[in-house]
Structure formats: C-alpha cells, structure tokens
Amino acid sequence: EDQVTQSPEALRLQEGESSSLNCSYTVSGLRGLFWYRQDPGKGPEFLFTLYSAGEEKEKERLKATLTKKESFLHITAPKPEDSATYLCAVQATGNTGKLIFGQGTTLQVKP
Amino acid sequence: DTAVSQTPKYLVTQMGNDKSIKCEQNLGHDTMYWYKQDSKKFLKIMFSYNNKELIINETVPNRFSPKSPDKAHLNLHINSLELGDSAVYFCASSQRRGDGYTFGSGTRLTVV
Numbered sequence: 001e002d003q004v005t006q007s008p009e010a011l012r013l014q015e016g017e018s019s020s021l022n023c024s025y026t027v028s029g030l031r032g033l034f035w036y037r038q039d040p041g042k043g044p045e046f047l048f049t050l051y052s053a054g055e056e057k058e059k060e061r062l063k064a065t066l067t068k069k070e071s072f073l074h075i076t077a078p079k080p081e082d083s084a085t086y087l088c089a090v091q092a093t094g095n096t097g098k099l100i101f102g103q104g105t106t107l108q109v110k111p
Numbered sequence: 112d113t114a115v116s117q118t119p120k121y122l123v124t125q126m127g128n129d130k131s132i133k134c135e136q137n138l139g140h141d142t143m144y145w146y147k148q149d150s151k152k153f154l155k156i157m158f159s160y161n162n163k164e165l166i167i168n169e170t171v172p173n174r175f176s177p178k179s180p181d182k183a184h185l186n187l188h189i190n191s192l193e194l195g196d197s198a199v200y201f202c203a204s205s206q207r208r209g210d211g212y213t214f215g216s217g218t219r220l221t222v223v
Contacts, residue, residue, distance in 0.1 A: 034211055043115075043201055043214030044154070085152060096167050097142055097208030101154040 002027045006088050006102035013078055013109050021073040021105045023088030033071050034099060035064050036087040044087055078109045114138050117202050117215040124192055125223055132187045132218045134202030142166075142208055143185040145177060148199040148217070160185055161208065192222045 005024045013019055025033065032051050036044035048057045050066040057064050061082065063074040073086055085106045089099040115136045124130050136143065144167075145157040159167035160179040174190045185202060199219050203212040 031209055036214075038152075041216075043203075043216050044212075046211040046213065049211050087152075087154065089154075091209065097144070097159060097161075097205060097210075098156050098167055099154075099212065100156075104152050 002090065002092055002100050004088055004090055004100055004102035006086075006105050008105060009103070010106045011108070013075075013107070015079055015109055015111050016077045018074070018076045018078070020075070021086055021088075021107070023071040023073070023102055024069060025071070025088075025090045025102075026069075027090050027092050027100075029093035031091045031093045033066055034089045034091065035071070035073055036089065038085045038087055038104070047086075075107070078107075080109050080111050083107055083109045114213050115202055115204055115215040117200075117218050119218060120216065121219050121221075123221045123223065126192055126194060128192050129188070129190045130192060130220070131189070132200055132202075132220075134185045134187070134215060136183055136202075136204040136213070138204060138206070138213060139183075140204035140206050140213070141182060142205045143179065143182070144203045144205075144212065145185065145187050146201045146203060146214075148201060150198070154201070158185075158187075166208075189220075192220075194222050196220060197222045 007022045035047040038044040048064040053068045085104045087104045089101040142161045144159045158177040163179045176188045179185045199217045202215040
C-alpha cells in the first residue's frame with residue numbers, strides 16, 4: 001500500500017536556526033513527490049515537485065531533496081513568516097493524478 | 112482574481128440535512144479534485160474529474176455525489192449528513208493529471 005510518513009509532527013525553531021523536515025514514502029512506482037505549505041484557514045500552496053532520486057529544488061530559504069525512500073525539506077535561517085504546516089505527497093505511476101499525503105509537519109519559528 | 116474558488120467557506124447544518132459545496136476554477140485546467148481534510152490535517156482524495164469525466168472515485172459513502180457540468184466546475188452534494196462528515200473539504204485543479212495542484216481555500220463543514 002502506498003504510504004507517506006512525515007516527521008517530526010511539530011517543530012519549534014528560533015529565527016535563524018536552520019533545520020530539516022523529513023518525508024518517508026513507500027510507493028509502487030514514484031511518478032512525483034510534492035511539497036506544499038498550508039497556512040491556518042487556507043488551502044495548501046504548491047512549493048515543489050521532485051521526480052527522481054538526486055533531484056534538488058530551491059525557493060528562497062527552502063530546499064527540497066529526494067532519495068529513493070525519502071525527501072527532505074531544508075529550511076535555512078528561517079523567519080517567523082515561514083511558520084506553517086508543510087505537507088508532503090506522492091503520486092504513483094499510473095494516470096489518475098491522485099496524490100497521497102502525509103500528515104504534515106507544523107513549523108513554528110519564534111523571533 | 113481567485114484561481115480556485117469554493118462556496119460556501121463555512122457550512123453549519125443539522126444531521127440528516129442535504130447540502131452542496133460549489134467549486135469553480137478559472138485556470139483553464141482539465142482536471143479537478145475533491146479532498147477531505149480531517150481534524151488531524153490529513154488530506155485524503157475523494158473524487159477526480161478530467162474534462163467532465165469521473166476518473167477517481169475513492170471509497171466514499173454513496174451519500175456523496177460529485178457533479179461536473181463543465182471542466183471549470185466541480186460540485187459536491189452530500190445527502191443525509193452525519194456527524195462524521197464534519198471536516199474541511201478542499202477543491203483543487205491541475206493542468207494535467209501529473210501536475211501539482213492549485214487548491215481552493217476550503218469549506219469547513221460542521222454537522223451538529
């Protein structure tokens with residue numbers, strides 16, 4: 001069964017304190033791995049798609065990496081505005097477009 | 112200029128009632144989805160339509176019925192609402208089935 005597990009469930013950082021969020025997955029065949037950011041009361045906002053092991057993508061203070069079993073979202077020198085829930089999802093090979101989500105990591109960055 | 116818009120944003124209703132949630136996207140995308148987010152923020156797919164054709168129908172009670180009058184609209188009708196239906200329902204769209212989604216802002220349904 002395709003599955004996504006994120007850790008930690010919650011993370012508190014001081015402003016400027018870099019860290020990483022983990023997304024472990026099992027999928028029959030990976031078509032893509034997606035990262036989203038969700039603010040309270042809003043819908044998830046697309047950040048990155050990674051397609052193959054070794055691929056990396058960056059956006060401002062965020063960098064996503066992918067291996068055959070997991071993905072990391074590295075946050076460098078975070079700011080309070082980076083506080084949000086970060087969701088990881090996988091899409092299996094096939095043609096349905098279905099995303100299987102993890103439970104998310106809630107990040108709080110204190111000034 | 113909202114890309115994916117859902118109405119209503121909040122819905123409070125009694126058990127046994129029937130309600131609908133509407134979704135519209137102005138991105139020209141071909142595929143639309145309904146996801147349910149439970150109290151632990153876990154998102155799970157319910158339905159997907161590609162150009163008005165149903166392509167995903169997960170294990171969802173048949174009290175839930177999606178309808179897509181055209182590729183820009185996907186509505187969700189729920190009959191005989193139950194307490195366990197309380198959740199946030201998100202509509203999303205993508206250009207193609209393998210692309211990242213654009214989500215709406217969600218509809219918080221509370222059944223009392």
